[in-house]
Amino acid sequence: MTTTLKDISKRAETSEATVSLVLNGRHFNRVSLETRHKIESIAREMGYVPRRAAQILATGKTHNIGVILNDLSNPFFGHYASLIQQRLWANGYTSLPMETGACKDRERQLLSWLPQKSVDGIIALESLWGDNDGYHYVEKAAPFILRHQDTGQPREGYSHVSVDYQIGVVQLANHLKEQGWDQVGLLIQTQQLPHDNLPVHPRTLMLEQAMRDHGLQSPEQWWYSAEESKSMEHWYDQTLAMLKAHRSINCLIVHNAIATPAVFAAAQAAGRQVGHDLAIATFDNNAFTPWLRPGVTVVHEPMDQIAEHLVDMLLKRINNPQASPKLINVPTQLIVRGSTLRSA
Amino acid sequence: MTTTLKDISKRAETSEATVSLVLNGRHFNRVSLETRHKIESIAREMGYVPRRAAQILATGKTHNIGVILNDLSNPFFGHYASLIQQRLWANGYTSLPMETGACKDRERQLLSWLPQKSVDGIIALESLWGDNDGYHYVEKAAPFILRHQDTGQPREGYSHVSVDYQIGVVQLANHLKEQGWDQVGLLIQTQQLPHDNLPVHPRTLMLEQAMRDHGLQSPEQWWYSAEESKSMEHWYDQTLAMLKAHRSINCLIVHNAIATPAVFAAAQAAGRQVGHDLAIATFDNNAFTPWLRPGVTVVHEPMDQIAEHLVDMLLKRINNPQASPKLINVPTQLIVRGSTLRSA
DNA sequence: CTGAAAGCGCTTACAG
DNA sequence: CTGAAAGCGCTTACAG
Numbered sequence: 041m042t043t044t045l046k047d048i049s050k051r052a053e054t055s056e057a058t059v060s061l062v063l064n065g066r067h068f069n070r071v072s073l074e075t076r077h078k079i080e081s082i083a084r085e086m087g088y089v090p091r092r093a094a095q096i097l098a099t100g101k102t103h104n105i106g107v108i109l110n111d112l113s114n115p116f117f118g119h120y121a122s123l124i125q126q127r128l129w130a131n132g133y134t135s136l137p138m139e140t141g142a143c144k145d146r147e148r149q150l151l152s153w154l155p156q157k158s159v160d161g162i163i164a165l166e167s168l169w170g171d172n173d174g175y176h177y178v179e180k181a182a183p184f185i186l187r188h189q190d191t192g193q194p195r196e197g198y199s200h201v202s203v204d205y206q207i208g209v210v211q212l213a214n215h216l217k218e219q220g221w222d223q224v225g226l227l228i229q230t231q232q233l234p235h236d237n238l239p240v241h242p243r244t245l246m247l248e249q250a251m252r253d254h255g256l257q258s259p260e261q262w263w264y265s266a267e268e269s270k271s272m273e274h275w276y277d278q279t280l281a282m283l284k285a286h287r288s289i290n291c292l293i294v295h296n297a298i299a300t301p302a303v304f305a306a307a308q309a310a311g312r313q314v315g316h317d318l319a320i321a322t323f324d325n326n327a328f329t330p331w332l333r334p335g336v337t338v339v340h341e342p343m344d345q346i347a348e349h350l351v352d353m354l355l356k357r358i359n360n361p362q363a364s365p366k367l368i369n370v371p372t373q374l375i376v377r378g379s380t381l382r383s384a
Numbered sequence: 385m386t387t388t389l390k391d392i393s394k395r396a397e398t399s400e401a402t403v404s405l406v407l408n409g410r411h412f413n414r415v416s417l418e419t420r421h422k423i424e425s426i427a428r429e430m431g432y433v434p435r436r437a438a439q440i441l442a443t444g445k446t447h448n449i450g451v452i453l454n455d456l457s458n459p460f461f462g463h464y465a466s467l468i469q470q471r472l473w474a475n476g477y478t479s480l481p482m483e484t485g486a487c488k489d490r491e492r493q494l495l496s497w498l499p500q501k502s503v504d505g506i507i508a509l510e511s512l513w514g515d516n517d518g519y520h521y522v523e524k525a526a527p528f529i530l531r532h533q534d535t536g537q538p539r540e541g542y543s544h545v546s547v548d549y550q551i552g553v554v555q556l557a558n559h560l561k562e563q564g565w566d567q568v569g570l571l572i573q574t575q576q577l578p579h580d581n582l583p584v585h586p587r588t589l590m591l592e593q594a595m596r597d598h599g600l601q602s603p604e605q606w607w608y609s610a611e612e613s614k615s616m617e618h619w620y621d622q623t624l625a626m627l628k629a630h631r632s633i634n635c636l637i638v639h640n641a642i643a644t645p646a647v648f649a650a651a652q653a654a655g656r657q658v659g660h661d662l663a664i665a666t667f668d669n670n671a672f673t674p675w676l677r678p679g680v681t682v683v684h685e686p687m688d689q690i691a692e693h694l695v696d697m698l699l700k701r702i703n704n705p706q707a708s709p710k711l712i713n714v715p716t717q718l719i720v721r722g723s724t725l726r727s728a
Numbered sequence: 729c730t731g732a733a734a735g736c737g738c739t740t741a742c743a744g
Numbered sequence: 745c746t747g748a749a750a751g752c753g754c755t756t757a758c759a760g
Contacts, residue, residue: 118462
């Protein structure tokens with residue numbers, strides 16, 4: 041049916057080995073120009089494409105990279121998936137984006153399933169926090185790089201890119217204080233509904249600390265589970281309720297830029313005017329934050345740079361597995377737009 | 385290193401064949417309960433995971449599906465990637481989302497590369513139109529399903545889901561006419577910069593026809609290449625220019641919902657008020673269109689339903705390759721929101 | 729109920 | 745410069 045090495049070798053009246061060498065460009069002084077041209081033209085003519093599975097089985101290299109992320113329909117992760125795929129492709133690798141759906145069990149399942157199945161390495165975009173020890177065992181099965189937002193302390197046993205929200209969050213608190221926005225309503229995300237020993241998102245902890253340091257008050261906080269945070273209605277309802285219950289609030293900090301259109305709508309419904317009597321700031325810059333009116337102030341992580349680091353670190357690790365794990369720290373940056381600027 | 389069937393068969397004192405049968409659940413009355421339990425417990429204990437490549441080579445089935453799409457960072461395609469991945473997964477398949485970057489050559493490359501390499505079938509989300517004949521040859525290599533937006537005429541040689549924009553576009557023209565928005569500025573996307581025999585997007589053609597049928601004027605049109613259409617600045621600049629040049633325009637139709645925040649901003653900059661002296665409508669509903677103020681009227685395609693069709697048709701075709709190709713027509717629907725409603 | 733054997737399509741020493 | 749051969753780790757008739 042489809043053509044194989046053997047087919048080509050027969051027609052070229054040579055051995056499979058020679059065909060393999062030629063087609064993989066591993067003929068230096070090893071194959072005569074004549075047979076080489078012959079093989080190449082026959083391969084082209086027969087439309088030969090090597091069977092991946094056979095190559096993988098023979099070499100032990102898949103040239104596949106698993107990319108673990110929360111949800112492809114979220115443009116934040118979609119953008120990362122795109123950046124990573126392009127960079128991997130340029131290096132001869134294929135990326136396999138796999139969704140966890142913000143489910144820790146599913147993440148674990150993927151993490152244990154992927155390495156032995158069909159990838160040479162794994163990049164994980166941490167969207168679930170707490171219980172970091174779960175990552176330890178992965179590196180034993182395959183090179184593993186994690187992007188996370190904890191403070192940049194080295195973790196044992198695997199490489200990681202730490203996105204430093206400390207910087208951006210302090211810039212934000214400082215900026216809000218300067219502009220006189222001092223009563224902050226927090227719309228934050230957690231992993232489940234709040235209870236005793238609830239895993240709080242690391243950047244939320246940093247934010248609270250920075251606010252205390254700058255004398256910002258927080259009369260009210262709302263917590264969202266990852267599940268709820270997908271519902272724009274939910275953000276709208278809760279924002280509206282918060283603004284109605286606490287007239288003193290003059291600033292909203294939203295965990296995720298995706299939600300800002302609903303938050304803007306709620307502010308309008310509450311009779312507030314963003315930039316006049318209400319500031320709004322958020323995380324995770326995206327395509328529309330500059331274009332809402334007013335534009336949305338954002339603590340931004342440099343996604344292009346991070347994607348490059350993730351890929352480059354992983355490929356280095358694949359080529360040199362016994363090197364010790366590395367940590368790269370990438371600073372975030374506050375982008376100030378109209379939503380936190382006091383207009384006259 | 386990692387455990388193989390042979391390792392297990394040795395420890396269980398049986399043959400690889402028997403181990404394979406048990407671990408694949410193909411023991412009916414063929415393996416004794418005793419050896420079966422023995423094998424299962426040893427496999428668990430040794431943490432056995434089958435090598436995919438070996439299975440693929442032996443069976444010829446990859447259980448991978450290539451999903452060809454424009455750009456994962458675009459939430460429209462990201463959402464499709466997510467829906468398709470979940471449904472495939474539920475059926476024991478893995479999806480490989482692959483970006484074309486809106487490049488026809490790249491698409492062609494993927495289309496010829498994937499089948500023989502590592503997939504059992506292909507789902508393509510057409511984002512490049514014209515030159516449809518290019519798809520013919522794919523089906524010969526692997527089952528192939530296309531989602532496209534042409535009129536729902538059967539195409540030869542492969543199955544497809546035709547998203548019927550005719551319906552939604554007529555509803556839109558009708559609605560605009562009713563509301564008295566009759567001077568329409570068109571912000572449309574094309575594949576390259578306009579010239580003689582330029583491939584116009586099928587739904588643009590339908591829209592123009594529907595507008596003529598309803599007596600809507602179009603004093604100005606702007607065309608965007610797929611490349612330009614990624615730039616929000618571009619949409620903003622061009623919208624502003626259009627509104628300034630043609631004061632008579634009282635309605636904008638935007639090719640892609642992604643751009644609407646920039647279009648709204650431009651309208652504001654031009655001193656226009658959406659819902660009062662300017663209507664805005666668009667295609668491809670997304671998470672924020674309901675939440676801009678006013679909400680954005682949209683011609684919507686039912687993505688969940690389409691994703692289900694795509695996956696189900698493909699799996700059927702894989703299981704029954706000699707069945708003749710099918711066509712499913714899915715209607716679009718107009719969702720009316722404030723952006724096209726005349727407010728008092 | 730179970731095992732020996734061939735085969736999937738490559739790659740890679742190795743021998744010449 | 746080239747070929748014969750082993751091997752990657754499974755599955756699947758087939759024979760018993």
